[in-house]
Amino acid sequence: MSSPSASAATGWNTVIGLEVHCQLATRTKLFCACAAEFGAPPNTRVCPLCLGAPGALPVLNQGAVALALRAALALGCTPDPASRFERKHYFYCDLPKGYQISQFARPLARGGGLELASGKFVRLQRIHMEEDAGKAIHDRGAHTLVDLNRAGVPLIEIVSEADLSGAEEAHEYLTRLKETLQFAGVSECDMERGSLRCDVNVSLHRPGTPWGTRAELKNLNSFKNVVAAIEHERARQRVELEAGRRVRQETRLWDPERAETRTLRSKENEQDYRYFPDPDLPPLVLDAATIARVRAELPELPAARRARWQRDFGLTPYDAGVLSASRALADFFEESARLSQRPKEAANWLANDVAAALAAARLDTPADLHLTPARLAQLIALVADGTLHIGGARSVLKALFTRAATPAELVAELGLAQVRDTAAIDDWCRVAIAANARAAADARAGELKALGALIGPVMKASGGRANPAAVREALLRLLREERA
Amino acid sequence: MSSAELDASAMRGAHARGERSVRLTIEDTLARIARIEPTLGALSAVLADSARTRADELDAARANGFEPGALFGVPVVLKANLCQTGVETNCGSRVLAGWRPPYTATVVERLLAAGAVPVAVAHMDEFAMGSSGENSAFGRARNPWDLARTPGGSSSGPAAAVAAGLVPLALGSDTGGSVRQPAALCGIAGFKPSYGRLSRHGLVAFGSSLDQVGPLARSVRDVELALEVLSGFDERDSTSLRAAPVARSARTSLAGLRVGVPQEYFGAGLDARVRATIETALGELEALGARRVPVSLPSTALAIPCYYVLATAEAASNLARFDGVRYGPRVDGDGSLEGMQAATRGAGFGAEVKRRILLGTFVLSHGYAEAWYGKALAVRARLRAEFEAAFAAVELIVSPTAPTLAFRLGEKSADPLSMYLSDALTVPASLAGLPALSVPAGFARDGASELAVGLQLVGPFGADAEVLAAGRLFEGATRHHQRRPALAAS
Numbered sequence: 001m002s003s004p005s006a007s008a009a010t011g012w013n014t015v016i017g018l019e020v021h022c023q024l025a026t027r028t029k030l031f032c033a034c035a036a037e038f039g040a041p042p043n044t045r046v047c048p049l050c051l052g053a054p055g056a057l058p059v060l061n062q063g064a065v066a067l068a069l070r071a072a073l074a075l076g077c078t079p080d081p082a083s084r085f086e087r088k089h090y091f092y093c094d095l096p097k098g099y100q101i102s103q104f105a106r107p108l109a110r111g112g113g114l115e116l117a118s119g120k121f122v123r124l125q126r127i128h129m130e131e132d133a134g135k136a137i138h139d140r141g142a143h144t145l146v147d148l149n150r151a152g153v154p155l156i157e158i159v160s161e162a163d164l165s166g167a168e169e170a171h172e173y174l175t176r177l178k179e180t181l182q183f184a185g186v187s188e189c190d191m192e193r194g195s196l197r198c199d200v201n202v203s204l205h206r207p208g209t210p211w212g213t214r215a216e217l218k219n220l221n222s223f224k225n226v227v228a229a230i231e232h233e234r235a236r237q238r239v240e241l242e243a244g245r246r247v248r249q250e251t252r253l254w255d256p257e258r259a260e261t262r263t264l265r266s267k268e269n270e271q272d273y274r275y276f277p278d279p280d281l282p283p284l285v286l287d288a289a290t291i292a293r294v295r296a297e298l299p300e301l302p303a304a305r306r307a308r309w310q311r312d313f314g315l316t317p318y319d320a321g322v323l324s325a326s327r328a329l330a331d332f333f334e335e336s337a338r339l340s341q342r343p344k345e346a347a348n349w350l351a352n353d354v355a356a357a358l359a360a361a362r363l364d365t366p367a368d369l370h371l372t373p374a375r376l377a378q379l380i381a382l383v384a385d386g387t388l389h390i391g392g393a394r395s396v397l398k399a400l401f402t403r404a405a406t407p408a409e410l411v412a413e414l415g416l417a418q419v420r421d422t423a424a425i426d427d428w429c430r431v432a433i434a435a436n437a438r439a440a441a442d443a444r445a446g447e448l449k450a451l452g453a454l455i456g457p458v459m460k461a462s463g464g465r466a467n468p469a470a471v472r473e474a475l476l477r478l479l480r481e482e483r484a
Numbered sequence: 485m486s487s488a489e490l491d492a493s494a495m496r497g498a499h500a501r502g503e504r505s506v507r508l509t510i511e512d513t514l515a516r517i518a519r520i521e522p523t524l525g526a527l528s529a530v531l532a533d534s535a536r537t538r539a540d541e542l543d544a545a546r547a548n549g550f551e552p553g554a555l556f557g558v559p560v561v562l563k564a565n566l567c568q569t570g571v572e573t574n575c576g577s578r579v580l581a582g583w584r585p586p587y588t589a590t591v592v593e594r595l596l597a598a599g600a601v602p603v604a605v606a607h608m609d610e611f612a613m614g615s616s617g618e619n620s621a622f623g624r625a626r627n628p629w630d631l632a633r634t635p636g637g638s639s640s641g642p643a644a645a646v647a648a649g650l651v652p653l654a655l656g657s658d659t660g661g662s663v664r665q666p667a668a669l670c671g672i673a674g675f676k677p678s679y680g681r682l683s684r685h686g687l688v689a690f691g692s693s694l695d696q697v698g699p700l701a702r703s704v705r706d707v708e709l710a711l712e713v714l715s716g717f718d719e720r721d722s723t724s725l726r727a728a729p730v731a732r733s734a735r736t737s738l739a740g741l742r743v744g745v746p747q748e749y750f751g752a753g754l755d756a757r758v759r760a761t762i763e764t765a766l767g768e769l770e771a772l773g774a775r776r777v778p779v780s781l782p783s784t785a786l787a788i789p790c791y792y793v794l795a796t797a798e799a800a801s802n803l804a805r806f807d808g809v810r811y812g813p814r815v816d817g818d819g820s821l822e823g824m825q826a827a828t829r830g831a832g833f834g835a836e837v838k839r840r841i842l843l844g845t846f847v848l849s850h851g852y853a854e855a856w857y858g859k860a861l862a863v864r865a866r867l868r869a870e871f872e873a874a875f876a877a878v879e880l881i882v883s884p885t886a887p888t889l890a891f892r893l894g895e896k897s898a899d900p901l902s903m904y905l906s907d908a909l910t911v912p913a914s915l916a917g918l919p920a921l922s923v924p925a926g927f928a929r930d931g932a933s934e935l936a937v938g939l940q941l942v943g944p945f946g947a948d949a950e951v952l953a954a955g956r957l958f959e960g961a962t963r964h965h966q967r968r969p970a971l972a973a974s
Contacts, residue, residue, distance in 0.1 A: 048587050052805040054580065054688040055567045055589060057721050087801050093821055098804020144821070146809065274848035276857060279693035279798055281722050 012204045012241070014234050015211055016170050017162035020177060021155050022187045023132070023195035024067040030131045030154035031058030031101065038193050042147035050134075050151045052096030057280050060085075064154035067186050068108055068129050069286065069294045071156055074184040074301055075177075077112030077127055079291055082283040085129075088273045093146050094134035103128035104275040108156070108284070113163075114176045115303070122173050123161040129284075130155050150194075156186075162201065162211075167230040174198065174223055179302045183327045191222050198226055203247070204237045212237070213247045217261055219254045229254040233261050305330055313343035322351040328365040332373055339377035342384065349376060353397055369401045379407040389467050392416035419465045422474065425458070428466065429474045432457040433482070444479050451475060492558045492652040492706040496599070499557035502546065506557030506601065510539040513559040513603055517650055520971060526625040526635075526644035528564050529572055529605040535559070538601050554713050556599035561606045561645045561654040566697070567686040568592050568602065575688050576610040576620035576638075579806045579832025581813055589686020590718045591655060591697045598713040603651060606641025610834045611803065612662050612690040614638050615906035618897050619836045626893070627670060628969040630933040633890040636666030636906075639700065643670040646700050649972035653710055654700045659691045660791050661885075661910025663698035664922035668885035668938020671924045671967065673955065674700045675707045676910075677948050679917030680725035682711075683718035689802040691795035692723075694914045703965055704923055704956040708732045711948065727946075733953035739773030741954065744878035748784035749909055755888045757928035761937040762884045765925035765962070769882070772961055779874040779881060786863045787912040788904055793847045793860035794915070799837075800844030806832060839900065868916045875944040880954055883909055885922040885938030889930050909940060919948040923955040924964035 029036050032049040048056035072079055084106040087099040107128035114122050134151035138144050158177065164170050178189045178196060189196040203214035217233060220226045232254075237247050251270075252261040300308075306320040315323070323333045333350050337343035354366050354376075363369060366376075379396055382388045388396065388411060396410045403410065411417055419425060432454050433440045442450035451472065458471045490498065498504040514532055521527055542557055562568065565575045567585035574580040588596075595602070609619035617625045617640025625640040627633040628648040635644040639656025643666035646654045656663040658676035667674025675698050682697040689695060699710035709732075716729040745766065750759060770776055808814035808828030817827030833841070847856035874881060887908055896903045913920040925939035939958070943951035959965045 048585070051586075051810055053585065053587070053811070054573070054575070054583075054805070055565075055585070055684075055686045056587070057685050059720060059722050089801060089804060091804065091807060091822070091825055093807075093809045096805065096810060098807060099801055272850045274801070274845065274850075274853070276797060276801070276848055276853070279691075279723075280689075 010238065011206065012234075012238055013207050014165055014230075015162045015203045015205065015214070016164035016166070016230060017201040018160045018164065018170060018173065019199040019201070020158045020160075020174070021197040022071070022158065022181055022189060024064050024154040024156060025185065025187050026061060026064045026067060026154055028061055028063070029152035030061050030064050030129070031152055034152065036153045037149075038195075040149055042145070043149060045149040046151070050096065050148050052098070058101060058278070060281060060284065061154060064129065065284065065286075066294060068127070068154075068156050069291065070184050070298060071158070071181055071186040072109035072112070072127050073291070073295050073298055074180050074186070075112040075114065075124055075127070075158070077109035077124060079109045079286050080106055081287070082106065082285050083108045083128075084283050085278045085281040086275045087278050088275055090271045090273060092133070092136070093144060094136040094148070094151070096134065096148060096151055100131060100133060101278055101281070102130035106283075113160075114173060114180065116169065116172050116176065120163075120169070122163045122169075125159040125161050127156050127158050130157060162203075162214075167227040167234075170200065170230055171223055171227050174226060176303075179324065179326075183299060183302050183305075183330070185299060185327075197221070200226060200230060200233075202230055202233045202237070204234065204241060212241070213249050215247060215249070215261070216251045217254055218251060218264060221256075225254060225256055228256075228259060229261060232259060236261065302330070309343070309347075313337065313347065315344070315347050319347045319351045322355060323347060326365065328367065332366050335373035336376045336380075339373055340380040342380050345380045345383070346376060349380070349397070353394060357398075357401060370404070371400055375400055375407060382407055382411060386420070386467070387411060387417055389418050391464055392418065415463070416465060418467045419462055420467070420470070422470070425462070425466055425470055425474045426478065428458045428461040429454070429471065429478050431461065433475070433478060440479065443475070444482075490652065491703050492555060492701065493709055495558050495652060496552070496554065496556045499542075499546070500552040506539040506542045507536065509557055510535050510559060510601055510603065513651060517604065520648050520650060523631065523971065524626055524628060524644055524648050524650075525623050526606055526641040526648070526650070527561070527604040528574070528576075528607050528622050528641065531571065531602055531604060535601050535603045542599055542601070553597065553599035554709060555595060555653070558600045558653060559603040559651045560595060560600045561604045561642055561651045562592065562602055563608050563639050563642050563654070563656045564605050565608060565612060565657055565688040566592055566655055567688070571602075571605060573605070573688065574622065575612070576608045576622060577806075577832065577834065577837065578621045579812050579829070581621070583811050585686070587686065590683035590720060591714050592686065594714050595655070600653070604645065606639075606645055606654065608641055608656075609638035609662075610837050611688070611799070612638040612657055612659055613799070613836050613840055615661070615665055615903050616891070616893070616896065617641065617644075617666075618893060619834055621834055624893060627890045628971045629671060629935055630890065631971070633892050633933070633935070634669065636669035636886070636890065638662040639666050639674070639698075642700050643667055643672060643674065646670070646702060647672050647969060647972070649702075649968065652702060653706055655710075656698050656700050657687055657690075658696050658698045658910075658914065659694045659795060660914045661907040663700060664910045664920060664938065664940060665886045665906060667700050667922040668940075669890040669936060671927070671936030671964070671969070672700055672702050673704045673707050673921065673923050673959070673965065674698060675711065675921045675948075675952065676914065676919065677711065677715065677730075678725070678919045678945050680723050681727075681730065681919070681948055682714050683721045683724050685718055685720040689798075691798040692802060693798060694791075694795055704921070704952055704959050707921070708949075708952045708956065711952065715948075725946075730948050733949040735950070735953040735957070737773060738769065738954060738957050741774045741880065742777050742878040743769055743774045744777050744779035744874055744881040746779050746781045746784065746874070746881060746883060748781050749883035753887045753905060753908065754884060757889060757930070758884050758887065758937050761926040761928050762939060765939045765958075766882065768962055769958060772957065777878050779878060781867075781870045781874060781881075781912065783863065783866050783870055784912055787867060787915060788908050790860045790863040790867070791907070791911045791915060792843065792904060793856050794864065796840045796844030797848050797857050798844070800841045800848070803833075803837070803841055808832075836900065864915045867912055871912070871916045871918060871942075872944075879943070879947075880951065881942045883940050883942075884925075885909060885940040889928060889935040889937070913940075913942045916945075918945055919943045919951045921951050921955045923959055924962075924967075926962070926964050927967065
């Protein structure tokens, strides 16, 4: 879709820029001490400032500034040493002051960007800080209800240059952006809870001609919707242009139910926001020492971690990708690798069995399954010292998800310790050979597949506790001896 | 001795020493209010019950050995734009009729902590927009020196209440002269501190980059006392100065003080009687040892247009919140959100406020903002620079506070431009953020009336104590502040 061949096929280039709003993970709001929490009863996390009460004044939350600055530095932006808060005016029932405190002429930071897997660098235009509006609820009877808990919650808006050329690139950009913000501890980036929101600008043009008129798409509440809306909008604009009509500059709303975009407001009806510097707030001064301190405190970002894991631990790019899906998982992996001293094994367990269990249970992190890095490391050690074979280890892992016991305790309780008594293994093997004469003959003739038919009964007889390698060895030895 | 004759410090002393109960002072004050207020019309609400309760609490506290504060038992009046929890704070506007704030302004908290007793809320021009008090939706205060005339504005009620001897101290707010001009017209002291000196937390905003709370009193001595109580950093106002409370200056003489007289403040618009009274006052300053130095502030004439761009831009923004959604009377209109907001604002705001919202919206609108708002910011920077240059050669700049004597109520209501010029001499110090005091300079006759003239003293940024000290020494020598209107003696 976003590949050059697609544009060659349709004859149109797609130009996409994204505006991402991201809620900063602060305890309190941007300009007051009210809790910035999700899901509280309506209008219970409000103060005179949140209510737009006359005479109430904003006081900047320095914790929010630190997180915004961290985001800017994680994305390679250049902070403005004296950015400014401005008032953006419009009337709506969820905007208590009649203006939103935002940044305009002097945003917090400019420049920076993110690299995609293809090596393409998506540039950022700017990052600015602003407060969120409240929430208008229209579907509860005759009246519109207003909940101001969200009013004043700290956001950053991250504006990309129009460097993206398709829905897949947009999706990858969002994925990289989200993981960077999460790893940097800037935001939870939970689209369902609204802590990550995305508007998309889309336009089409013929290769070699100037850019077309763009439409802005809103109400995209999942990455899936972003992709679907871009695809739909591309098709719509293409139909317009190929019919000789013009694309109007407008804001369009994505309707996920009908899977289409429709006009919200045209450019002629756009607000005049009358930005001007908020006289209640002095310029936001960031001195070199502050910037240096926040830069020094930046945690290692996902791309750097993946590279290090591949280099130092020998992980595959796929495993590194799976394990860096969230900061919690990445941290879990690193701790498990450290405790077990076997990073490859830790990676295998997490990327396969644990990941599958999480997916099946629709959970996010190993901690949600009651797993700890220490327990995983203990499990790895039990396999490494031969106490458990892989099948037994899987059973122990499964038990760990529901039990508070240690892996060693579970091994004992479940009787899963491997049988190392060669006499016992030899006995099971002899029984198997005797009971499967045909397979034994084929195996003697060198057919390896037939050997498998002998291993199965032995494992069954041992209750799964015999080491498969030892069984194989014993079978081969016994078959040889019989022939001799 | 009646409380009307005591200043705040004397009153506080009498209470602190137990010579007089706070309750007696408050009863005295309420009785005066009952006698004079029907004629004066300065107050929008008398807080009789809470004042009596508080008086008894203070008396009990003193009896229990609590250290009396700096304003212990002093009755005060507050302009109707200073928030007090549970007390109607309507800013003289129908749009806020009945609004009782859920919190208290920092300056009011500090008054209370010092032992002051709020006895009334006073009328004002709607949202502090006006120079005569006539733009109030609830009542027009009269000038105690001539009841047919304006007390000035927008702190009309507070100034009239102090001048009529209802209370020794009131708090107003000054955006372009709203404390100084009514103080001048009412023959009392009124002070606009350096910008940021007093917290704006809980002061309903008009022009946020200009607004300052200001004390009004019958003596500069009481203004100094109030400033000491009210000033000091407030973390709830991001524009609050990080400075200790202002202590009274130890200056005891004006000898050698260089006093700048800007020629631009004595132009054609200045009433001859005001000019003559100020000339006399300048002579008195010289007699006290001050040296008169001519200075020039060339951009003074630009101050009024500059102010009416910046203040209205900020006002239009600050008043956007009065939309009928969360508080204040709501008018449903056509039932849509936009219709309700338009109807609420249409019915709630008075003509002058609407005029300024329109002006302020225009000067920030797309395509015009640079030519209007941007240019006005440049003028403001220039005015500031000119003041700074002048203060290289002088310690104070003196001038008339208002260009005319108190005018008759109704005289200028139909002519907003001439009303705006009432602030021509006070607006420059507001734009520059400088401390400025109006102190009684003398009196002039207009027909049968004796009317007050105010002398404005402006100092460099932060020199609040020095400005007040000069005013105190001037009033101590001239005693103009001891004259009382006939109404106060009734």
